[in-house]
Every structure is written in structure tokens, then in C-alpha cells.
Amino acid sequence: MNLKFTSPFFIGIGGSGMSPLAHILLDFGYQVFGSDKSSDSSVLEKLKERKAKIFSTIENLNLSTIDAIIYSTAIDRSTNPIYLKLKEKNLPEFHRSEILHNIFKTKKSIAVAGSHGKTSTTAMIAQILLENGLDPTVMIGGEVSFLGGRGGRWGEGEWGVYESDESxxxxxxxxxxVKIVTNIDNDHLDYYKTFENLKLNFARFIENNENSKSVVCLSDSGVSETMKLIPDKAGILGYSDKNESDSSQVNFSIEKDILHFQKNNTKYQVVLPFKGEHYLKNSLAAILASEIAGVSIEDSINTLKKYLGVKRRLEFIGNTHGIQVFDDYGHHPTEILSVIQSVKQMKGKDSRCVILFQPHRFTRTKELYKEFxxxxSESDFVFLLPIYSAGEEEIEGVTSALIFENSLDLRKIYPLTGDLTLDIEILIKFLKKDDILVTLGAGNVRKWGELFLQKKQKEKSSSI
Structure with missing residues (x-):
């Protein structure tokens, strides 16, 4: 691995695209430094356990051994005080994507792209490659138990798999x-400006050279529209539920939580521990990509029967008084709909699907509030939090009230204040036995679910 430093400093090291890279460099023997606004997250604790040195402010920051700066697009380099302090030393600077691509160009790699499902699909492939002895290098934008609660590892095998960020x-x-595209949706338009431009960029990603192959979900309208922009479709393997007779397409169907498909004149069935058609579709992409890497379809299917999932992807976080609480990272309307559909498959006849949603970013809310x-509206009830800014400046007139005011049934949605203590009291009064609560969003909404469980559990203990 030819990186021109030995002691890099990650600005925003706790981010989902940064901490996995830090773990890979730690595996490779680098001394890792970093900063993050949060000082107590489990992500940072895992890095500290591995001797990464992490700071929350510029005080006590010793620059003498740092020899490079690594940043992401989320960092405002014009105002970030730690970046500005490091810049005074005239250190070389690298965008996180440069480090990612430098690591994985030393391997045969599988890049997983798409508006939704990247993390789950990457995790499925990583688990398949690991359990079948390929010792892969892995970069997942989430924490997984089979990597010890981390999202990144260096492996000695010839293959690697990583999330490829289109944002x-x-x-x-x-x-x-190998390139995977799970779907293409109208997200990140603050960067691409138009959906057409987003599709053009995905077309460039999908199109192959003589050394690459692509696996794409043709069931998705965004992907099928993008395919029309690609003149040379050599090396592209599609998977679809449209059941067309095309040698470059794998047809599948989903019935009663089982995915059926046929390849090489053999019929297969896939069953996962997690509910949801989106998981099953992602599993087929993982199976097809892993076959290219040398893992048989049968072995991949056997691994996925034990798929362990990713933290914050419909993650079960507790049960009290017969109320189940889950947490999910979904922050786009399509992801929200997938989560609700999965919960509806889980709930009993007396259960309610209750969503506690925290919109993520002012720009995304401005673009998609009607779709949100x-x-x-597909859930039984919604609690709506204020927008989580993710470092963005506020936009005048853009608040979560836009989502509330456009709701189809105002009797089924209730705006919360964002004050944890007050909001939890409302949740305690509303939720009842057999309800399923999902905290949903890419910000810190999980805190509401965790505190609800704590408070409700104390209520139970005090009544004994």
C-alpha cells in the first residue's frame, strides 16, 4: 500500500466513511490521529482501544508527529478550527476517497454503489468472503459484529469490498x-443539481472497461433509465423481477420472504434472518458479485442464512412492557418506505408501526418534504423531530413543519420539540403493549429510543 505518510490525522474520524479507513490503517501499522465533535461514541471508543489518538478541540493537539491531513466532503475547511490549525504546518492533504481508492487498488475489488442499500450489500459480501476463506479487505459505512463492531479491516487475501459513495x-x-448498483434515486441533488445529471454519472460508473464487470438491479426504474445512457453494455449482468429472456439477466421472484432465482440452469432459494424485499434484492447482488470473486452460489446462500446485519439497519435495541424498539439509519423517502414495509411484515394484528423520524439535512428536506x-403516511403513527443539520446552515422556511403540513392525515402525526426529556414523556404516554417503535434517521435519533427504554424500564422496576 503506497501511501505517502505514516501518521495521518482524520478530521471527523467518527464519521461512517472515515472510521473504517482509520481501522484499515491501524491494521496496517499506521499511527492514527483524529478529531471529532462527539467525545463519547462507541465508534470513537473502538478506535481509542486500538491506540488511535483522538481530540475534540485544538487544545493539547501536538502537531510534531502528524504528517498528513485526511478530510471528507462533510468538513467545511474554511471554518473548521482543527483543519485550519493543521494547515499552518503545510501538511499534505487527502480527501477520504483518495485514501479509499489507494487502499483498494492494491486488491481485486468489489465496489458497491447505489442510492440505498450500499451498507447492507457491502456487509453481505464481506461476510460471504470472510466465512469462505478469502480474507478480504473491507470498508463498510456501518458497524458490523463480524468485524468486532468495526466497519473496516485489512485482509491478506486478493479481494476487497467497499462502499462507493456517489454523494x-x-x-x-x-x-x-466488480461494480454493483443497487438502485438510483433522487438523492444528493444539492451536488448533482438534477436527477438526469445523477443518472449520467451512474452511467459512467456502470460502463465497463476490458477488466471490469457490473452487477445492476434492472427492477429499479432509476437503473433501467440509466442503462439507456450506456451504448456499450458489455460485461453488465442485470438482475430483475421482470422475467425477461435475456442471457445477460438473472430473473428472480420473491414469495413469502423467499427469493427464487435461476442461474446456470440451476434454481436457487435465498432466505435471510431479516424481513424485507430490499434485503432479499441486495442479497442477490451480493451472491452474484461473490461468484465473480470465486465463491459458489451455494456457499454464499449458506452464509446469508446467518447474515448478521449492520448496526442501525433495522437494529433491535430493546423490548419493555411488550413494546419493541428498533433503530434505522434510513433518511430518504424510499428507505423510509422499505423500513415501514419490513415492520408491517413483523407486526401482529394488535401491533402499531410507530415511526419516530428525524429529518436529516435542510437541503434534503427542502427537496423531498412531500415525498417524506x-x-x-404508510405507518400507523409518526412522531416528527426537528431537522438534524449535519453541519449545514439553516435554510429560511425549511423546517420539519413542511413534512407535517403535507401529511395525508394530520391525526396520525405529532411534532415533537427535540427536547429529549419532554419528548420521552409523550412517548411513554402514547406507546402501548405490542407496539413497534422505530427511531429513524441519519442523525442522533437513536438517543430517543434508548432513553425511552431506560425510562420505561425504570417505570417497570418501580412497580415491582
Whole structure:
């Protein structure tokens, strides 16, 4: 691995795209430094356990041994005080994508792209490659139990798998052997400006050279529209539920939580521990990509029967008084709808699907507030939090009230204040036995679910 430093400093090291890279460099023997606004997250604790040195402010920051700066698009380099302090030393600077691509160009790699499902699909492939002896290098934008609660590892095997982030266009700067596109939706338009431009960039990603192959979900309308922009479809393997007779397509169907497909004149069935058609579709992409890497379809299917999942992907966090609480990272209308559909498959006849939603970013809320309202209407009840800024400046007139005001049934949605103590009291009064509560969003909404469980459990203890 030819990186021109030995002691890099990650700005925002706790981010989902940064901490896995830090773990890979720690595996490789680098001394890792970093900063993060949060000082107590489990992500940071795992890095500290591995001797990474992490700071929350510029005080006590010793610059003498740091020899490079690593940043992400989320960092505002014009105002971030730690970046500005490090810049005074004239250190070389690298965007996180440069480090990612430098690591994985030393391997045969599988890059997983798409508006939704990247993390789950990457995790499925990583678990398949690991359990079948390929010792892969892995970068997952989430914490997984089979990597000890981390999202990144260096492996000695010839293959690697990583999430390829389309949000800032940097996914076009890589050259993987296998490229997956799970779906293409109208997200990140603050960068791409138009959906057409987003599709053009995905078309560039999908199109192959003589050394690469692509696996794409043709059931998705965004992907099928993007395919029309690609003149040379060599090396592209599609998977679809449209049941067309095309040698470059694998047909599948989903019945009663089982995915059926046929390849090489053999019929297969896939069953996962998690409910939801989106998981099953992602599993087929993982199986097809893993076959290219040398794992048989049968072995991949056997691994996925024991798929362990990813933290914050419909993650069960507790049960009290007969109320189940889950947490999910979903922050786009399509993801919200998938989560609600999965919960509906889980709940009994007396259960309610209750969503506690925290919108993520002012720009996304401005673009998609009507779609958010429509997706959330599929649940039995919604509690709505204020927007989580993710470092963005506020936009005048853009609040979670836009989602509330466009709701199809105002009797089924209730705006919360964002004050944890007050909000939890409302949840305690509302939720009842057999309800399923899902805290939903890419911000800190999980805190509401965890505190609800704590408070409700104390209520139970005090009544004994």
C-alpha cells in the first residue's frame, strides 16, 4: 500500500466513511490521529482501544508527529478550527476517497454503489468472503459484529469490498473489478443539481472497461433509465423481477420472504434472518458479485442464512412492557418506505408501526418534504423531530413543519420539540403493549429510543 505518510490525522474520524479507513490503517501499522465533535461514541471508543489518538478541540493537539491531513466532503475547511490549525504546518492533504481508492487498488475489488442499500450489500459480501476463506479487505459505512463492531479491516487475501459513495462524485475516481448498483434515486441533488445529471454519472460508473464487470438491479426504474445512457453494455449482468429472456439477466421472484432465482440452469432459494424485499434484492447482488470473486452460489446462500446485519439497519435495541424498539439509519423517502414495509411484515394484528423520524439535512428536506410525508403516511403513527443539520446552515422556511403540513392525515402525526426529556414523556404516554417503535434517521435519533427504554424500564422496576 503506497501511501505517502505514516501518521495521518482524520478530521471527523467518527464519521461512517472515515472510521473504517482509520481501522484499515491501524491494521496496517499506521499511527492514527483524529478529531471529532462527539467525545463519547462507541465508534470513537473502538478506535481509542486500538491506540488511535483522538481530540475534540485544538487544545493539547501536538502537531510534531502528524504528517498528513485526511478530510471528507462533510468538513467545511474554511471554518473548521482543527483543519485550519493543521494547515499552518503545510501538511499534505487527502480527501477520504483518495485514501479509499489507494487502499483498494492494491486488491481485486468489489465496489458497491447505489442510492440505498450500499451498507447492507457491502456487509453481505464481506461476510460471504470472510466465512469462505478469502480474507478480504473491507470498508463498510456501518458497524458490523463480524468485524468486532468495526466497519473496516485489512485482509491478506486478493479481494476487497467497499462502499462507493456517489454523494460527491468521487465514486468515479476508482477502478474496481466488480461494480454493483443497487438502485438510483433522487438523492444528493444539492451536488448533482438534477436527477438526469445523477443518472449520467451512474452511467459512467456502470460502463465497463476490458477488466471490469457490473452487477445492476434492472427492477429499479432509476437503473433501467440509466442503462439507456450506456451504448456499450458489455460485461453488465442485470438482475430483475421482470422475467425477461435475456442471457445477460438473472430473473428472480420473491414469495413469502423467499427469493427464487435461476442461474446456470440451476434454481436457487435465498432466505435471510431479516424481513424485507430490499434485503432479499441486495442479497442477490451480493451472491452474484461473490461468484465473480470465486465463491459458489451455494456457499454464499449458506452464509446469508446467518447474515448478521449492520448496526442501525433495522437494529433491535430493546423490548419493555411488550413494546419493541428498533433503530434505522434510513433518511430518504424510499428507505423510509422499505423500513415501514419490513415492520408491517413483523407486526401482529394488535401491533402499531410507530415511526419516530428525524429529518436529516435542510437541503434534503427542502427537496423531498412531500415525498417524506407520503412515505411516512404508510405507518400507523409518526412522531416528527426537528431537522438534524449535519453541519449545514439553516435554510429560511425549511423546517420539519413542511413534512407535517403535507401529511395525508394530520391525526396520525405529532411534532415533537427535540427536547429529549419532554419528548420521552409523550412517548411513554402514547406507546402501548405490542407496539413497534422505530427511531429513524441519519442523525442522533437513536438517543430517543434508548432513553425511552431506560425510562420505561425504570417505570417497570418501580412497580415491582
Amino acid at each position: 460527491d462524485g468521487t465514486f468515479l475516481n476508482s477502478s474496481p473489478e 410525508s407520503l412515505a411516512l
